Amino acid sequence: MTGALVTAAPGAEAAAAVPILAVRDLRTYFFADEGTVRAVDGASFELRDQATLGIVGESGCGKSVTARSILRIVERPGRIVSGQILLRRAVAGAPAEGRSGPGAAVVDLVRLDAGSREMRQIRGGDIGLVFQEPMTSFSPVHTVGNQMVETIRLHLGLGRAAARARAIDLLHQVGVPRPERRVDEYAFQLSGGLRQRAMIATALACGPRILIADEPTTALDVTTQAQILDLLRQLQAREGMAIMLITHNLGVVAEMCDEVVVMYLGRVVERGPVDAIFHAPRHPYTQALLRSIPSIHAPVRTKLPTVAGSIPHPHNRPAGCPFHPRCAHWIRGTCERHEPVLQPVDGAAGQQVACFLHHPPAGAGTPAAAAAGAAR
Amino acid sequence: MTGGPGAAGTATGAGAAVGAAGGPVGGAPRGASVDDEPLLRVRGLRKHFPIRRGVLRGLVGQVRAVDDVSFDLRRGETLSLVGESGCGKTTTARCILRALAPTAGEIRFRRADGSTVDLATLPKRRLRPLRREMQMIFQDPYSSLNPRKTLLEIVGEPLRVHGVGGRKERVDRVAALLRMVGLRPEYLRRFPHAFSGGQRQRIGIARALALSPSLVVADEPVSALDVSVQAQILNLMLDLQAELGLTYLFVAHDLSVVKHVSDRVAVMYVGRIVEVAGTEPLFRAPRHPYTEALLSAVPKPDPRLRSQRIVLEGDVADPGSPPPGCYFHPRCRYAIPACRAEAPRLDAIAPGHWVACHRARELTLRGVDA
Numbered sequence: 001m002t003g004a005l006v007t008a009a010p011g012a013e014a015a016a017a018v019p020i021l022a023v024r025d026l027r028t029y030f031f032a033d034e035g036t037v038r039a040v041d042g043a044s045f046e047l048r049d050q051a052t053l054g055i056v057g058e059s060g061c062g063k064s065v066t067a068r069s070i071l072r073i074v075e076r077p078g079r080i081v082s083g084q085i086l087l088r089r090a091v092a093g094a095p096a097e098g099r100s101g102p103g104a105a106v107v108d109l110v111r112l113d114a115g116s117r118e119m120r121q122i123r124g125g126d127i128g129l130v131f132q133e134p135m136t137s138f139s140p141v142h143t144v145g146n147q148m149v150e151t152i153r154l155h156l157g158l159g160r161a162a163a164r165a166r167a168i169d170l171l172h173q174v175g176v177p178r179p180e181r182r183v184d185e186y187a188f189q190l191s192g193g194l195r196q197r198a199m200i201a202t203a204l205a206c207g208p209r210i211l212i213a214d215e216p217t218t219a220l221d222v223t224t225q226a227q228i229l230d231l232l233r234q235l236q237a238r239e240g241m242a243i244m245l246i247t248h249n250l251g252v253v254a255e256m257c258d259e260v261v262v263m264y265l266g267r268v269v270e271r272g273p274v275d276a277i278f279h280a281p282r283h284p285y286t287q288a289l290l291r292s293i294p295s296i297h298a299p300v301r302t303k304l305p306t307v308a309g310s311i312p313h314p315h316n317r318p319a320g321c322p323f324h325p326r327c328a329h330w331i332r333g334t335c336e337r338h339e340p341v342l343q344p345v346d347g348a349a350g351q352q353v354a355c356f357l358h359h360p361p362a363g364a365g366t367p368a369a370a371a372a373g374a375a376r
Numbered sequence: 377m378t379g380g381p382g383a384a385g386t387a388t389g390a391g392a393a394v395g396a397a398g399g400p401v402g403g404a405p406r407g408a409s410v411d412d413e414p415l416l417r418v419r420g421l422r423k424h425f426p427i428r429r430g431v432l433r434g435l436v437g438q439v440r441a442v443d444d445v446s447f448d449l450r451r452g453e454t455l456s457l458v459g460e461s462g463c464g465k466t467t468t469a470r471c472i473l474r475a476l477a478p479t480a481g482e483i484r485f486r487r488a489d490g491s492t493v494d495l496a497t498l499p500k501r502r503l504r505p506l507r508r509e510m511q512m513i514f515q516d517p518y519s520s521l522n523p524r525k526t527l528l529e530i531v532g533e534p535l536r537v538h539g540v541g542g543r544k545e546r547v548d549r550v551a552a553l554l555r556m557v558g559l560r561p562e563y564l565r566r567f568p569h570a571f572s573g574g575q576r577q578r579i580g581i582a583r584a585l586a587l588s589p590s591l592v593v594a595d596e597p598v599s600a601l602d603v604s605v606q607a608q609i610l611n612l613m614l615d616l617q618a619e620l621g622l623t624y625l626f627v628a629h630d631l632s633v634v635k636h637v638s639d640r641v642a643v644m645y646v647g648r649i650v651e652v653a654g655t656e657p658l659f660r661a662p663r664h665p666y667t668e669a670l671l672s673a674v675p676k677p678d679p680r681l682r683s684q685r686i687v688l689e690g691d692v693a694d695p696g697s698p699p700p701g702c703y704f705h706p707r708c709r710y711a712i713p714a715c716r717a718e719a720p721r722l723d724a725i726a727p728g729h730w731v732a733c734h735r736a737r738e739l740t741l742r743g744v745d746a
Contacts, residue, residue: 058603221461253677255682288604290677293632296671296674298636301454301639
């Protein structure tokens with residue numbers, strides 16, 4: 001896998017297929033007095049060049065901690081316990097761990113010091129970040145412009161005047177009206193939509209090749225959400241960024257993403273191309289989640305199919321498959337004893353599922369049995 | 377008023393017209409008893425908040441959070457107020473419950489004994505007996521339950537405050553309420569922290585139902601919940617309504633959720649109702665451009681439906697200084713000069729379908745298919 005990473009051929013088609021970011025068996029745990037919370041517990045996925053990857057799941061599934069792990073901003077008592085976060089950097093000749101290929105170097109972010117110079121360059125430089133709540137993400141005592149100028153000067157080493165000009169240009173690019181005036185306003189003076197635009201402008205300041213957007217539209221109204229999603233799409237087409245979109249909103253995923261990772265209690269339960277996830281989901285959790293979303297296309301006043309129970313408290317994580325207590329199809333003697341791992345779905349390119357219905361546990365697992373399980 | 381006395385006259389006229397025509401009541405409600413008198417009749421409701429500036433806190437303007445709102449709510453039906461933040465939907469709901477005192481207008485509530493009261497003008501001390509008949513379900517199941525009280529105290533509090541039954545009867549009643557909302561009665565002595573978000577919302581619903589109210593105002597009751605839990609709560613609300621004959625005023629921004637629970641929907645924009653209709657016609661064939669844009673902006677959970685969305689320009693108008701004429705005209709792709717000159721009245725365009733748009737009769741707008 002790592003080999004595939006570094007043989008990055010020039011040429012757009014090849015580049016599009018090569019992941020710019022690969023997360024391998026990431027585990028981020030929080031060590032508290034009451035016990036250890038395995039917030040991310042063996043997550044693996046890839047983000048491809050210029051593509052949009054959706055990470056979906058409900059509260060406690062570990063989607064935000066995954067993003068914070070990638071940026072190395074996990075707060076204590078949490079820390080990355082194991083795994084790899086492989087970032088392909090475009091810098092030639094930069095000192096980097098891992099192997100380097102022509103014009104590209106692969107860095108394992110897990111092995112960098114969170115406060116190191118290189119990590120600081122990556123955070124905000126290679127990877128831009130957009131949070132859910134732009135009100136709390138901006139400082140209330142500095143103007144939006146000053147905060148942007150600070151970022152730009154830090155990463156690009158521009159002078160104050162040049163950085164300010166760049167900030168105004170960026171605000172203009174993200175559709176903030178009268179940017180030369182807005183640049184001197186404070187975050188509270190902007191509407192929710194404009195604040196989120198300013199946040200995106202800040203994230204774009206250094207021309208990142210990856211944008212991580214954690215619930216970027218959750219705090220916004222639906223018409224403003226539509227504006228911001230449109231903006232992200234336009235920027236992606238123009239700048240060629242890869243976007244990692246973290247959300248609980250399956251509608252946003254369906255509209256935006258090329259590929260989807262579904263998480264439940266810290267584990268990736270299913271991943272695949274967006275069409276497969278929505279039209280041929282294999283994991284009982286994905287299926288149940290999709291059935292239970294209120295749909296604007298549903299007949300008026302209809303009851304929704306529900307998922308039984310609720311998401312367990314992180315301290316009472318079920319043994320075996322974390323979803324088995326809520327699963328309508330669980331196999332007694334298997335699902336509560338063994339943890340399923342992600343395996344390819346037969347006949348579905350790029351789709352993987354972690355479920356014993358599709359892949360019986362090792363020992364019982366022959367290729368024939370696996371095929372029978374998948375066909376069920 | 378925005379456009380001077382003339383505009384004010386028009387607005388009041390619209391309110392009066394609505395009243396004369398019997399009010400924006402929908403078609404025949406689903407299975408509900410046909411009762412000529414609605415449970416709630418709201419006419420010309422206004423709530424203005426003063427804007428004060430400077431050391432002397434001088435009055436420099438007013439935010440018209442609710443600006444001439446009229447609707448009827450029939451016994452046993454669910455009417456949803458929808459719109460984006462700042463549209464006045466929550467303020468309207470709070471005025472009805474008299475958590476806020478309205479600036480003007482009438483809120484006629486039909487009591488269980490058959491008498492009718494105007495909640496808008498009722499003195500505070502006379503409101504208390506009415507609280508038994510109207511209750512609220514809150515958005516955030518985390519902050520709306522006192523963490524230091526047991527379920528028995530939380531759900532039993534309305535009973536205690538209103539002096540219903542003795543201690544023993546209250547325990548039985550709370551146990552029955554918990555069972556009704558799908559919680560085990562053994563949980564009586566537990567504290568809210570032991571429960572998940574969905575369970576807490578069930579507790580909030582049990583508390584709201586303790587006094588057997590006829591009207592339940594639910595303000596974004598599922599928007600803080602996870603998707604897999606939302607469906608459980610929405611289904612519970614539908615079941616309870618059928619079982620107890622409840623009337624819901626449902627305040628929400630999520631149109632998909634609204635479609636699953638509502639008989640009728642009122643769309644609000646900057647303090648005004650722009651469209652009211654039965655849920656099915658409103659979603660299938662909206663008549664107000666703002667409704668069309670709202671429906672089109674909802675992300676559809678199907679990658680094969682990545683459609684041409686209508687993306688509105690700009691932001692929602694500031695209710696402190698709204699634009700002249702129709703408040704929506706600066707963002708409306710169908711606007712004509714008349715839209716700038718004069719505020720449209722809420723008019724019946726079809727039986728039970730009311731729209732405030734100068735072009736409502738000529739436009740064919742896009743809705744969503746069932």
